Amino acid sequence: METIAFFNLKGGVGKTTSAVNIAWHAANEGIPTLLWDLDPQGAASWLLNSKAKTKTAPKKILNGKTPIGELVKSTDYANLDIIPSDFSLRHLDQQLAQQNEQGKRNLITKLVEPFGENYGLVILDCPPSFSVLTEQIFETADSLYLPIIPTHLSLRTFEQTRDFFKENKLKAKRLHAFFTMVDRRRSLHRVMLAHPPKMLKNGLTTSIPYAAVVERMGDHRAPLPAFDKASAVSRAYAQLWQDIKTTLSEF
Numbered sequence: 001m002e003t004i005a006f007f008n009l010k011g012g013v014g015k016t017t018s019a020v021n022i023a024w025h026a027a028n029e030g031i032p033t034l035l036w037d038l039d040p041q042g043a044a045s046w047l048l049n050s051k052a053k054t055k056t057a058p059k060k061i062l063n064g065k066t067p068i069g070e071l072v073k074s075t076d077y078a079n080l081d082i083i084p085s086d087f088s089l090r091h092l093d094q095q096l097a098q099q100n101e102q103g104k105r106n107l108i109t110k111l112v113e114p115f116g117e118n119y120g121l122v123i124l125d126c127p128p129s130f131s132v133l134t135e136q137i138f139e140t141a142d143s144l145y146l147p148i149i150p151t152h153l154s155l156r157t158f159e160q161t162r163d164f165f166k167e168n169k170l171k172a173k174r175l176h177a178f179f180t181m182v183d184r185r186r187s188l189h190r191v192m193l194a195h196p197p198k199m200l201k202n203g204l205t206t207s208i209p210y211a212a213v214v215e216r217m218g219d220h221r222a223p224l225p226a227f228d229k230a231s232a233v234s235r236a237y238a239q240l241w242q243d244i245k246t247t248l249s250e251f
């Protein structure tokens with residue numbers, strides 16, 4: 001099993017859109033895939049038309065009273081399951097911090113481990129923050145993918161994450177940036193794509209264009225390739241999945 005995460009400290013850059021579309025592509029190739037929506041906003045759950053069964057009490061998951069497997073739901077797509085988000089996840093960070101203080105091991109790693117029995121790929125959709133939760137995700141994920149809008153401020157958030165990895169002796173090679181919401185009418189976007197900054201040397205080569213059809217995922221409550229395979233942005237997501245596979249050891 002491989003565990004991957006879509007992360008960026010910056011909000012609204014395409015983490016969830018990418019997580020949902022890549023999950024669809026992996027599942028469509030026959031890889032048993034689990035998408036864990038770790039963001040209390042619950043956007044990935046909403047896009048996949050999924051709701052948590054009951055109110056998730058993070059405490060009960062963390063102390064083992066609710067086995068995490070009980071939170072898994074199937075989706076409308078073969079090979080694709082989800083752990084939907086719940087608003088009570090907003091307390092998860094506090095709980096993880098308490099457990100950290102008690103010297104307990106990385107809970108996210110511990111919770112993900114047993115999924116190796118049933119899934120080939122676990123995808124974590126992260127909230128836009130730096131927190132105990134995201135630090136645990138950094139340790140758990142085999143690879144992390146960071147959507148970046150080609151602007152200086154977006155690059156800065158990538159740099160902050162990379163520096164955090166270095167300072168904390170985490171392998172920064174696991175960080176793979178890729179450009180999203182690319183608008184070739186904008187000169188800065190064109191320049192950055194033509195001359196990607198050195199710090200993105202482990203980045204993916206595929207870039208995702210800005211396209212209004214992406215917003216229609218919300219109308220359909222479905223991944224983009226489930227209702228549109230022909231548009232340039234949908235083809236870019238198919239290509240992005242191929243790119244991501246080259247960074248994974250198991251596929």
Ligand SMILES: Nc1ncnc2c1ncn2[C@@H]1O[C@H](COP(=O)(O)OP(=O)(O)OP(=O)(O)O)[C@@H](O)[C@H]1O
Nearest residue numbers: 011012013014015016017128181209210211214215
């Ligand atoms: N390539 C794209 N072209 C046009 N719109 C896009 C594209 N990718 C994402 N969007 C839109 O941008 C908004 C933010 O996308 P998304 O929710 O995936 O970002 P996010 O990084 O997960 O946000 P958050 O930080 O709030 O979790 C959504 O309305 C989405 O439909």
Ligand SMILES: [Mg+2]
Nearest residue numbers: 015016039043
């Ligand atoms: Mg999101």
